[in-house]
Amino acid sequence: MAVEYVTYQGIKFPPAYNSEQSLHFAHKEFQVQDDDVFNVTYPKSGTVWMIEILSLIRSGGDPAWNRTVLNSNRVPWFTTRLGLESALSYPRPRLLTCHLPVQLFPTSFFGSRAKVVYTLRNPKDVLVSYFYFSKMCSSYKDPESFKQFLQDFLSGDVPHGSWFDHVRGWMEMKGKENFFFITYEELQQDLRGSVRQLCQFLEQELDDGAINSVVENASFRAMKENKMCNSTLLPRDIMDQEKGTFLRKGICGDWKNHFTVAQSEAFDRIYQDRMGGLTEAFPWDS
Template sequence: MDRLTESRAQWDKDEENISEISENVSGEYFRYKGIPFPVGIYSPESISIAENADVEDDDIFIITYPKSGTNWMIEILSLILRDGDPSWTRSVPIWRRAPWCETILSAFSLSDLSSPRLMSSHLPIQLFTKAFFNSKAKVIYMSRNPRDVVVSLYHYSKIAGQLKDPGTPDQFLQNFLQGEVQFGSWFDHIKGWIRMQGKENFLFITYEELQQDLHGSVQRICQFLGRPLDSEALSSVVVHSAFNAMKANAMSNFTLLPPSLLDQRRGAFLRKGVCGDWKNHFTVAQSEAFDRVYREQMRGLPTFPWDVAPEDSSPDSDPSPSPGQASEPPNP
């Protein structure tokens, strides 16, 4: 079977699987060991499979809390693993390049992943694949200012068929601070994974660091993976993983998904790609409420870039409405 025929066959299978999943999403959640998961995309069985799967020593895992730059990191690693060649990112959907560990269509069930396997996960550390912790496999944990995560997750919840309606901005913020959103508490998630700091197979990096110095961040990732790139390949990774490049790439912008899973008529999946946008959304009261919980939850932890670094808070050309303000649905 030639590569084109094989690609078409795989895409036909993907379309069939996506159609089946889209029929089962309900906007309802179930709990697995106390953590909320959306029905239809995940199941208790699929999470258990991820917990107990085998791991290869050359596996590379991208781990994030939702809306923390997962797809940006997938794009970067897709390019690094191909020495800067963008052909893979332009021909294979992003969810096939780095499939999810805990979904019903689990990465661990796919037999055609090339080595090294690139896989994604939102799982908190206590639910992650046990075999990883006794392996040489690598984890890149990417985090982001939780205030920007709240805003991004709020908008995403309006277009994602598997997620509950976010309700009012105030209610959604309270749910987020209480961990009553998919994958539970942001605070518990980062506090769990940050304990891996210092281990040679674990890299902690932030969305803000990539925004501030993408070139230097890509070099750091290459060093961690033991895959140095020459200057031309490195520049190609930077150019082709830029926000506008991803937004224009049908293999990376999720426009291939049906509206029942992701209704981009109501808002773009790749929305802004900036740091500090929360300042255009939070009211003073919301910011104060968030800061109270943040200070309490993060006491004793190291300082993160969003705690000290100035952020790009300038509104872009098409700012989304602030929480609490009436608006028309944003254009894709």
């Protein structure tokens, strides 16, 4: 069946979960509370990983919540119709998640004391992960080819808009005390250290045993086994597990197995052009 994306303020969104009304509500009417914590990402950057980490930290390292409650009920997608219901009935303090670009984020957030954790990832790996995800998820258009998907990604003609605009937009928040950004690559390299930094940002003290439990239960292996976060409970008409696996490889640098040298060089030129002015140096820049 042909997929028709929902468009809100010039950005496309997958239709199964979003409507113009739900996005408008999230943007203009959603009441952010000072104790809200938002998990914000561009797709395929480690959203579900951070959901596990944040909920494990919230429960003091006890994995029971993560093992018994679906991730979307622990950390609701408040921009979606169902997620909003869950977010509105959720006891405070809330954990919330979305892929919104900063200009569509709830206006009531700005000026609040709510916190944002923004995770970003090497865009070449994002692209590869997004390519496979689009093939298995029915509310995304099945990419014609890798080459075509690469072009669409570079021109921002993909759901949730341009990676470059998303990251540039959110990086404007850098330095604000209620904004924390981290990369997928840092999580990979030092999950324990990343969890410690997150605890500090969230003002939640965890002892060594609790930190170990967060690290263990948020590992790729543990997440793959946990039906509450590995997407295997989603019906086939939402996510077709025969066409792929949501927790696919979970590595850095898989782009090298997909890009030709020419594609990588063309990507780098556009990356340089779009990101060159940023003072931030990301792990993949060196």
